[in-house]
Amino acid sequence: MSTSHVLLGLLAAGPSHGYDLKRRHDERFPQARPLAYGQVYSTLQRMVRDGLAEVEGSESDGGPERTTYRRTEEGARTLHRWLAEVAPPAPFVANEIFTKVVVALLSGADRAGGAGRQGGDDAPAPDPAAYLHAQRAAHMARMRELTAVKTAPGADLSTVLSADYALSHLDADLRWMADAAQRLDALAQEVQAP
Amino acid sequence: MTRADLTVARLLLGGADRREWWRLALTALGAALGTVFVLCAITVARIEADWNPQDAAAPGWARQYSSELLSDPGSRRGLVVAFLLLLVPVLTFVGQCARLGAARREQRFAALRLTGASPAQVHRIAAGETALVGGAGATAGTGLFLAVRAVLDAANPGPLRLDIPPEAQGGRGGTDMFGSTHVIERLLYPTDVPFSWGWAVAAVLAVALLGGLTTRLALRRVSTAPLGTARRAPRRVPSPWILLLLPASAVAAVPLTALTRDSAKPPFAALLLCLVCFVVGLLTSTAVFSLVLGRFAARRGNSAALLLAGRRLEADPWAGARTHAALVLCTLVGAGTLGVRESVLEGLAAMNPGEEPDPYYGAAFGLALLALAVALAVGAGGLLVGWVESVTEQRRTLAAQVAAGVPASVLRRALLWQTALPLVPALVLAGVGSYGYLVPVSTGMYPLPLFGPAIAVAVAVAACLAATAAVFPLLRRSVHPAELRFE
Amino acid sequence: MSASPTASAAPLLAARGLHLSHGATPALRGASLTVSAGETVAVTGPSGSGKSSLLHCMSGILRPDSGEVRLDGERLDTLPEERRSALRRTEFGIVFQFGQLVPELTALDNTALPLLLGGARRKEAQETAGAWLERFGVRGQAGLRPGEMSGGQAQRVALARALVTGPRAVFADEPTGALDSLAAEQVMTALVHAVRESGTALLLVTHDARTAAFAEREVTVLDGTVHDPSGRSGPPAAASATGGAAARRTGEDA
Numbered sequence: 001m002s003t004s005h006v007l008l009g010l011l012a013a014g015p016s017h018g019y020d021l022k023r024r025h026d027e028r029f030p031q032a033r034p035l036a037y038g039q040v041y042s043t044l045q046r047m048v049r050d051g052l053a054e055v056e057g058s059e060s061d062g063g064p065e066r067t068t069y070r071r072t073e074e075g076a077r078t079l080h081r082w083l084a085e086v087a088p089p090a091p092f093v094a095n096e097i098f099t100k101v102v103v104a105l106l107s108g109a110d111r112a113g114g115a116g117r118q119g120g121d122d123a124p125a126p127d128p129a130a131y132l133h134a135q136r137a138a139h140m141a142r143m144r145e146l147t148a149v150k151t152a153p154g155a156d157l158s159t160v161l162s163a164d165y166a167l168s169h170l171d172a173d174l175r176w177m178a179d180a181a182q183r184l185d186a187l188a189q190e191v192q193a194p
Numbered sequence: 195m196t197r198a199d200l201t202v203a204r205l206l207l208g209g210a211d212r213r214e215w216w217r218l219a220l221t222a223l224g225a226a227l228g229t230v231f232v233l234c235a236i237t238v239a240r241i242e243a244d245w246n247p248q249d250a251a252a253p254g255w256a257r258q259y260s261s262e263l264l265s266d267p268g269s270r271r272g273l274v275v276a277f278l279l280l281l282v283p284v285l286t287f288v289g290q291c292a293r294l295g296a297a298r299r300e301q302r303f304a305a306l307r308l309t310g311a312s313p314a315q316v317h318r319i320a321a322g323e324t325a326l327v328g329g330a331g332a333t334a335g336t337g338l339f340l341a342v343r344a345v346l347d348a349a350n351p352g353p354l355r356l357d358i359p360p361e362a363q364g365g366r367g368g369t370d371m372f373g374s375t376h377v378i379e380r381l382l383y384p385t386d387v388p389f390s391w392g393w394a395v396a397a398v399l400a401v402a403l404l405g406g407l408t409t410r411l412a413l414r415r416v417s418t419a420p421l422g423t424a425r426r427a428p429r430r431v432p433s434p435w436i437l438l439l440l441p442a443s444a445v446a447a448v449p450l451t452a453l454t455r456d457s458a459k460p461p462f463a464a465l466l467l468c469l470v471c472f473v474v475g476l477l478t479s480t481a482v483f484s485l486v487l488g489r490f491a492a493r494r495g496n497s498a499a500l501l502l503a504g505r506r507l508e509a510d511p512w513a514g515a516r517t518h519a520a521l522v523l524c525t526l527v528g529a530g531t532l533g534v535r536e537s538v539l540e541g542l543a544a545m546n547p548g549e550e551p552d553p554y555y556g557a558a559f560g561l562a563l564l565a566l567a568v569a570l571a572v573g574a575g576g577l578l579v580g581w582v583e584s585v586t587e588q589r590r591t592l593a594a595q596v597a598a599g600v601p602a603s604v605l606r607r608a609l610l611w612q613t614a615l616p617l618v619p620a621l622v623l624a625g626v627g628s629y630g631y632l633v634p635v636s637t638g639m640y641p642l643p644l645f646g647p648a649i650a651v652a653v654a655v656a657a658c659l660a661a662t663a664a665v666f667p668l669l670r671r672s673v674h675p676a677e678l679r680f681e
Numbered sequence: 682m683s684a685s686p687t688a689s690a691a692p693l694l695a696a697r698g699l700h701l702s703h704g705a706t707p708a709l710r711g712a713s714l715t716v717s718a719g720e721t722v723a724v725t726g727p728s729g730s731g732k733s734s735l736l737h738c739m740s741g742i743l744r745p746d747s748g749e750v751r752l753d754g755e756r757l758d759t760l761p762e763e764r765r766s767a768l769r770r771t772e773f774g775i776v777f778q779f780g781q782l783v784p785e786l787t788a789l790d791n792t793a794l795p796l797l798l799g800g801a802r803r804k805e806a807q808e809t810a811g812a813w814l815e816r817f818g819v820r821g822q823a824g825l826r827p828g829e830m831s832g833g834q835a836q837r838v839a840l841a842r843a844l845v846t847g848p849r850a851v852f853a854d855e856p857t858g859a860l861d862s863l864a865a866e867q868v869m870t871a872l873v874h875a876v877r878e879s880g881t882a883l884l885l886v887t888h889d890a891r892t893a894a895f896a897e898r899e900v901t902v903l904d905g906t907v908h909d910p911s912g913r914s915g916p917p918a919a920a921s922a923t924g925g926a927a928a929r930r931t932g933e934d935a
Contacts, residue, residue: 137910139890140890140893140894140899143890143891143894144894144896144897144899146894147891147894147895150870151870151873151874151895153874164866167891167894168891170890171890171891174890175890196800197800198797198798198799198800198801201797201803202794202797202798205785205786205790205797206783206785206786207785208785209783209784209785209786209787209790209826210785211784211785214785298784301780301783301784302783302784302785304780305780305781305782305783305784306783306794306798307766308742308769308775308777308781309769309770309775309781309783309794309795309798309842310766310767310768310769310770310771310795310798310799311766311770311798312762312763312766312767313762313766314763315766315798420742420769421737421742421743
């Protein structure tokens with residue numbers, strides 16, 4: 001996904017200028033990171049360069065001058081191609097949580113194997129179980145936040161669905177952490193095997 | 195019973211589905227039958243006696259009837275008691291109906307408890323349900339009674355002209371002012387007793403109330419927990435030693451019986467105690483036979499049907515104990531009645547050779563046997579209802595067995611064994627036990643009967659097996675592979 | 682046990698040192714939990730940890746073998762069965778995974794049932810029940826029996842029934858356990874909105890993190906004791922010493 005695809009979608013409704021596009025984006029994707037105006041501007045310029053959009057004209061109703069952009073035929077085709085494209089499933093095989101667990105086990109093994117070799121290392125041994133426990137609590141706290149947002153009075157469907165998207169992913173992380181926590185000992189044996 | 199309980203009971207009735215209707219219809223049928231019996235008893239009790247002022251020598255006699263059963267005040271009392279006794283099998287039947295649909299009932303009770311109904315309230319609601327259905331059935335029973343009454347009224351002979359002077363007959367009639375013999379009316383049935391709506395309402399209410407109380411009693415062991423774990427409180431395994439009551443009471447009765455013949459003050463109380471002990475032993479015996487014979491059949495039996503039946507009996511020896519008790523009691527009384535009848539008729543024939551015995555005896559015994567036949571039919575009906583319930587609840591298991599290759603005929607034979615193993619020995623014992631009171635009655639005056647009790651036992655066994663066989667069509671449908679599919 | 686919304690100092694519900702065994706199997710071993718008025722608490726934990734037993738004891742369905750449960754500071758567990766039943770139709774509402782509706786009754790009568798059992802007139806009870814069905818969006822199903830409704834609709838009716846008496850606490854044991862995820866989301870949202878608006882406390886037993894996230898606070902039940910990160914329910918008896926093992930097992934209950 002790229003910003004240009006989202007902007008092409010927003011331009012489908014008709015020609016629009018940069019600030020308006022940013023406003024509509026933030027409105028439509030309330031839980032996403034807000035677009036920076038500079039990013040909108042540079043993306044639009046790149047789209048014009050690639051022939052996906054073109055300048056419709058400039059207007060200034062008493063304020064600063066604004067450039068209005070329009071989608072080209074090529075832009076529409078590119079957008080449709082992207083929309084029909086299947087997103088690569090489960091792209092993030094390596095993730096921070098898993099990496100931390102493995103590294104913690106590795107460093108734990110180092111300490112066990114070479115105690116006293118590195119003088120002055122008095123830091124407590126890393127405890128992957130405690131880490132997972134803390135990570136779970138953080139995940140749950142975030143899930144409670146997101147749930148509170150979507151159950152707030154007057155929350156619209158966009159808010160609910162975007163929160164649900166994040167919740168599903170956090171939930172998946174939790175499930176994985178639960179399984180991992182149960183199999184830590186076996187993982188430690190595997191990782192620490194000489 | 196509060197208004198709230200009745201409201202909820204009424205709502206539950208309103209929502210009963212097809213399977214529940216079966217239970218409710220049977221309950222109503224029992225109540226209707228019970229009402230007919232109560233109304234019959236009331237009618238006989240309300241017979242106008244001393245109708246003929248000239249008959250002052252025999253107070254209490256009702257000479258307007260052709261049968262001495264109705265004329266004789268003593269036998270009228272007996273009739274009233276007999277009609278009321280018929281309520282016992284009927285109420286047993288109603289109680290049996292309340293226990294139908296156990297799985298559904300468990301869910302209903304648990305849901306009510308969870309919503310805040312107390313255990314007593316749940317039982318009150320169930321009793322209220324039966325009372326409402328029983329009330330409806332009892333009302334229908336009143337209609338049935340009125341219909342039967344109309345038929346009997348039509349069957350009553352019209353006014354009869356008799357040649358014998360009416361005084362000699364002691365019947366209704368006499369010499370009129372012109373000195374001529376006039377028409378006297380003798381009735382076969384007491385349809386001259388006016389139908390009383392007041393008594394009918396009382397009977398309907400009484401039957402509904404009794405039905406409710408019976409349900410309360412039948413469900414007393416069904417503990418209700420809000421978590422849906424309602425199950426019968428565990429019952430003790432029957433102890434085979436209870437069977438010792440039978441020979442012990444019989445042996446004790448022998449010298450007592452001898453005393454009744456010789457002594458001026460017969461020890462009736464002691465004899466009664468023996469009888470009570472015997473009956474208690476007899477009523478418990480089916481559970482003992484279920485356990486002992488079930489275990490034996492399961493271990494030693496060399497057929498699949500025996501194995502299945504034995505294991506099921508062993509698993510729940512008290513299943514059907516109530517129905518069994520009604521059947522055993524019925525057989526005991528039936529064997530005794532047939533025995534007494536045989537003795538009396540033979541004795542009369544021996545005393546007055548060549549004479550027709552007094553039709554009074556024939557009618558009296560006929561009526562008693564009719565009552566017993568009704569009781570036996572109701573008892574066998576209860577057995578059938580129990581089997582229907584059991585087959586319906588286990589239909590998936592049964593279908594799975596058939597699908598796995600158990601022939602349906604084996605399942606049928608297993609059901610027959612399940613009926614026969616506990617009941618046949620108990621019924622035979624009941625027949626033997628009837629001699630307990632046949633012997634004192636017969637000694638001296640009449641010969642000891644031989645065939646009567648045997649016939650009673652045979653009829654009872656046949657009725658039980660027939661009631662079991664009546665469930666076979668349902669069994670055939672229940673083992674259809676379609677039952678294996680999840681609903 | 683009068684309603685006193687100002688008494689926020691005393692907890693609405695307080696369980697202390699609950700022990701309960703099902704036969705020889707211990708379900709609770711010194712479980713303690715405090716719930717304030719209007720608070721929503723999720724109880725999570727692996728299956729068999731005793732979280733349902735905790736709910737059953739705190740709602741008065743089961744009587745603990747030892748320990749105590751207080752409602753507004755008054756002992757609840759020592760009340761006779763009749764009084765505890767009465768509590769369930771006045772102070773508490775209860776929702777299970779399924780099967781808590783009476784199969785013979787329509788949605789409307791099921792919802793009106795606690796009022797009817799309490800002696801209310803049928804018409805008034807039905808009016809109140811109808812309003813609650815409306816509230817949960819199942820007014821159109823008022824005439825249907827549980828067997829004729831979808832699982833989600835049946836759970837909404839169960840929620841309406843749990844709230845119809847204006848209870849002070851709702852106990853929900855896996856209320857979405859038998860539903861697909863969209864129906865589950867809708868049922869939970871409806872429940873949370875309802876308890877929030879009426880100031881009802883919610884004790885929510887679930888093994889599902891997404892469902893648990895609907896509550897403001899989460900406690901975990903492990904081996905029959907409660908682990909409360911907020912520390913408000915007191916230390917778990919004896920179990921806190923096994924910090925590492927407990928922490929490791931905490932990971933199981935996602």
